[in-house]
Amino acid sequence: MELTRWTVSLLLLSAAAFVTTGAVTSYVMAPTTGGTTEAALIIVPGASITGEAYKPLATTIQQASPLKLWVVLLEGFLLTTPNPLELGGAVTSAIAALKHQGMTSDNIFLAGHSLGGVFVGQYGSSNASKLKGILLYASYLTRDVKLASYPLPVLTISGDLDGQTRLTRIVDSFQQLEASLSQNPTNKYRTPVVTMPGVSHAQFASGQMPKAVTNKDLNPEATSTVAYKLIAKHTSAFLLSSLGDSVPQNLRSTALSDLNKAYTDTKTIMQPLITVKEMDQNSQNSDQWAIQAQYLESGLSRSQVKVTDEILPQMNFLSSKPKIHGAGNDLTIQTFAHLAFSSNPLDISTVPSAPRVLSFKMKSFEAVKDAMPAGTTLNTDVWNITCKDINQAAFNLALQSSSPVARQRYLDHGRPIIFKPDVMHSTGLGWSTSDIGLNEDDQGLHVTSQTLKTQLHELFDMFSGMHYCKGLSPFRAMEWIYVDSLRSHA
Incomplete structure (x- = not known):
């Protein structure tokens, strides 16, 4: 699914010359069974x-x-790559070929694998009247298109060992589905999002895969035969469900039951990821890991002190200062966080979905100790806690929160995260302009945090008792556990 900008430009410019040449051919596979309802894929x-x-x-x-x-299998796209300029004519020609060979119904479904799925999603948006539904094989609707408002039924289906269309990206689609169910429970069948265990990106096709796939894909646990049967089962259920009353009731009931089970199974796979993702990205606009980091820093429990956090945009975050409010046994620590993501304007699935860096500002152990009533019991083991320690705790949380299957995969085959000593800064400017170190090689992911720690009594009190970290979010650690660590090579 990954295309560079120059490749996109080349495709669009070159494809213009081929649109009217009929370069894309249709390989038609006639029905092998004599069902009462006719359809085409x-x-x-x-x-x-x-x-x-x-x-x-x-x-x-x-x-x-x-x-x-x-x-119908479409063949012969320019540079062996689907593109929107050729797709419309290819679909029209495919439908004509079907009619020529004897198909009489208009029950046409369009499926696309990987990048093909991206263009299928775009095509379906503006050609809904020609189709009964679309199927996105190891693909998804890009961010600017929402499942709930899409004009056609759409199946989003992938494997949990897809190294190209990341499971963490499909989480976004599943959350869209979940959010829509309160308004329309039938979206479980109209816009299902299905994740198959043990299936990789390449297992939707056969034969030698291009380097773009082999370099990023993960080793499957399912055989190709098993993968085809799983994809076929979910495809069949979606087609039957989408055709509604035109298929026998018993077949449709079975299809709905299959889709319902697929939803339940997928939710089981997705829930650990969603839970940890929502520590950073939630409706409260607070980073739950930044709050937990402050508790680790302070050596206090939630029953002893209240910690609140606010996620801020970059400019507001730069000028923010964590504070301790109240007195005695009624203290609140206010922390601030900022999330920075890898640039991904094209919504390319190989780009990590989790924050690239989680920056957070805390009050230091010394500042909290100084503000607490005399005699308060603090965990002095954290007196010299580092951002590296907090990163390790984030990883531990991610591993504990992962599904048993994902955890075992990581322990058996995953490359580790290697936490390096913090880089110390003496000024806020130096810390603000620094970046977390994320360096991947065949040994694992080397993580280096940036830290700033001030004394309890600085010349200007507003700078006193601070501890700033540029660190790893638990969801980024989880994405490493589920996806990137499972590749043998960087």
Whole structure:
């Protein structure tokens, strides 16, 4: 799914010359069963993958479906890569080929793998009247398009060992689905988001994969045969559900039951990720890990002191100063946090979804101790706690919060996170302009935090008793555990 800007420009400029040439061909696979309801599935390949590579999957889908199902594999896109300029004509030609070979219904579904799925999503938005639904194989609707408002039924389906279309990106789509269910519970069937255990990005196709896939994809636990059967099962259920009353009631009931189970199974996979993700990205606009870090820093429990946090934009964060309010046994520590994400304007799935760096400002142990009533019991083990220590605690939380399957995968095959000593800064300017060190090699991910710690009594009191960190969010550690660590090489 990854394209550089120059590749996109080249595709668009070059494809213009091919739009009217009929370069894309349709390989039509006639129905293998005689169902009472007729439908067709047109499959758009991923980048640098031939249409023929999807024949084993297409055959399995036809075998699994009770429909009289035609399948069309599109072949011959410019540079063997689907693009929006050729896609419209290719779909029109595919439909014409279906009619020529004897299809009589207008039950047309369009599927796309990887980058093909991105363009299928765009095509469906403006050509809804031509289709009954779209299927996104190891793909998703990009951020500017929402599931709930999409004009067609849409299946988003991927594997939890997809190293190209990250599971952490599919979490976003699943959360969209979850948010829509309170308004329309039937979205569970209209816009299902399905994650299959043990399946990789490449297992939607067959044969030799391009380097863009092999360099990033993860090793599957499911065989290709098992993967095809899983994809076929969910595809069949989605087609039957989307066709509504035009299919026999018993078949539709079974399809809805299958989709309901797929939703439940997917939620089980997603929930640990969602829980940790929402520590940083939540409706309260507070970073829960920054709050936990302050408790670690202070050596106090939640029953002894209240900590609040506010996530601020960059400029506001630069001028913010954590504070201790109240007196005696009624103290509140106000902390501040800022999340910085890797630039990703095109919503490319290989870019990490978690914050690249979590910056947070705390009051130091000394400042908290000085503000507490005499005789308060503090955990003095944290007297010299470092940002490195807090990063290690973030990783520990991420590992403990991961599913048993993900945790075991990491322990068996994952490259570790290696926490390096903090880089110390003496000025706020030096700390503010620094960045966390995230350096990946074949040994693992080397993390170096940036820290600033001031004395309890500085010349200007507003700078006294501070401890600032540029660190790792638990969700970033979790993304490493679930995805990036599982590659043998950087």
